[in-house]
Amino acid sequence: DTVLTQSPALAVSPGERVTISCRASESVSTLMHWYQQKPGQQPKLLIYLASNLESGVPARFSGSGSGTDFTLTIDPVEADDTATYYCQQSWNDPFTFGSGTKLEIK
Amino acid sequence: EVQLVESGGGLVQPGRSMKLSCAASGFTFNNYDMAWVCQAPKKGLEWVATISYDGSSTYYRDSVKGRFTISRDNAKSTLYLQMDSLRSEDTATYYCARHFNYGSYGDWGQGVMVTVSS
Numbered sequence: 001d002t003v004l005t006q007s008p009a010l011a012v013s014p015g016e017r018v019t020i021s022c023r024a025s026e027s028v029s030t031l032m033h034w035y036q037q038k039p040g041q042q043p044k045l046l047i048y049l050a051s052n053l054e055s056g057v058p059a060r061f062s063g064s065g066s067g068t069d070f071t072l073t074i075d076p077v078e079a080d081d082t083a084t085y086y087c088q089q090s091w092n093d094p095f096t097f098g099s100g101t102k103l104e105i106k
Numbered sequence: 107e108v109q110l111v112e113s114g115g116g117l118v119q120p121g122r123s124m125k126l127s128c129a130a131s132g133f134t135f136n137n138y139d140m141a142w143v144c145q146a147p148k149k150g151l152e153w154v155a156t157i158s159y160d161g162s163s164t165y166y167r168d169s170v171k172g173r174f175t176i177s178r179d180n181a182k183s184t185l186y187l188q189m190d191s192l193r194s195e196d197t198a199t200y201y202c203a204r205h206f207n208y209g210s211y212g213d214w215g216q217g218v219m220v221t222v223s224s
Contacts, residue, residue, distance in 0.1 A: 033210035035151075042214040043151065048207050086151055090209020094167055097151040 002026055004087050004098035011104040017075035020101045022087035024068045031091035034063055034072045037100075038083045046085075047072060079105050108132040108213045110202045115218035118192055128185040128202030128215055135183035136160065139205040142176060142187045144198035145217070152198075155187065156205070169195075192222045 003025040012018045022032065034047040045054045047063035050070060062073045074081055082105050087098040114126040126142070142154040155176040156165045164176050175188040185202055199217040206212025 031208055035211075037151075042201055042217055043211070044214070045206065045210055045212050048210040048212075052207075054212070088151070088210065093165075095153045095209055097153070099150045 001094060002028060002089055002092045002096050004089060004096055006085075006087060006098040006101045008099070009102040009104065011106055012077050013106045014079055015076045017073065018077050018103065020072040020074075020085050020103070022065075022070045022072070022098050024070070024089060026092065027067045028089040028091035030066045031089055032063075032065065032070045033088045033090065034061075035086045035088065036081075036083045037086065043086065074103075077103075077105060081105060108204070110204065110213060110215035112200065112202050112215045112218035115200065115220045117221045117223065119224050120192060120194060120222055122192055123188070123190045124192060124220060125189070126187040126200055126202075126218060126220070128187075130183045130185065130202075130204070133204070133213075135178075136180040140176075140178060140185045141203045141205060141211065142185075143201045143203050143211065143214075144196075145201070146195075146198040149198075154200070157185070189220070192220075194222050196220065197222045 005023045030050040032050045035043040037043040046057050051063045084100040084102045086100045109131045111129045118124045141156040144154050157176045161178050173191045177186045199219050201217045202215040203211040204213040
């Protein structure tokens with residue numbers, strides 16, 4: 001299975017720029033997607049196909065990358081962005097998720 | 107507005123069965139592949155199973171093959187997950203999700219908790 005590695009946690013102040021990384025154990029082309037999960041809620045799609053912003057998602061969120069290295073950027077960060085962020089690949093079967101990056105807003 | 111509403115969870119003993127349902131509305135259900143994704147307590151997300159838009163194809167993660175069955179009733183806009191021979195490691199919140207572009211999950215239900223314990 002394709003393993004997606006994410007750093008476990010980050011802490012930033014409101015107004016700052018944050019990048020969340022996701023590294024795949026093998027190439028996933030650009031079939032990488034990002035989700036936000038707030039405590040007690042279901043996940044929400046933010047970015048699909050590495051860099052496409054899902055409808056209704058603020059333009060503060062952006063994604064980039066291809067192959068094995070991907071990033072989700074939030075600029076500027078707001079207090080409401082406190083959540084865990086997951087990457088997910090759909091190039092290799094089975095589809096897999098990263099372990100999540102917990103973002104704390106100081 | 108897209109809505110996915112799961113039901114059928116609860117406490118079940120190891121080795122027993124449980125069936126989850128997901129009622130869909132707000133979109134043309136029979137146009138979309140659907141999936142179940144689970145999340146063990148305090149853990150990450152894990153794909154469980156996918157069914158094609160017409161029910162003709164199904165896919166499962168290895169750990170549930172032969173024990174879980176995904177199905178759908180397009181006339182009722184409802185997705186199902188039949189879970190047999192349940193194990194303690196199946197304890198999780200199960201989400202119903204609609205497949206979106208190129209294998210992403212565009213919409214999610216609120217989730218239903220399944221606890222496997224004696």
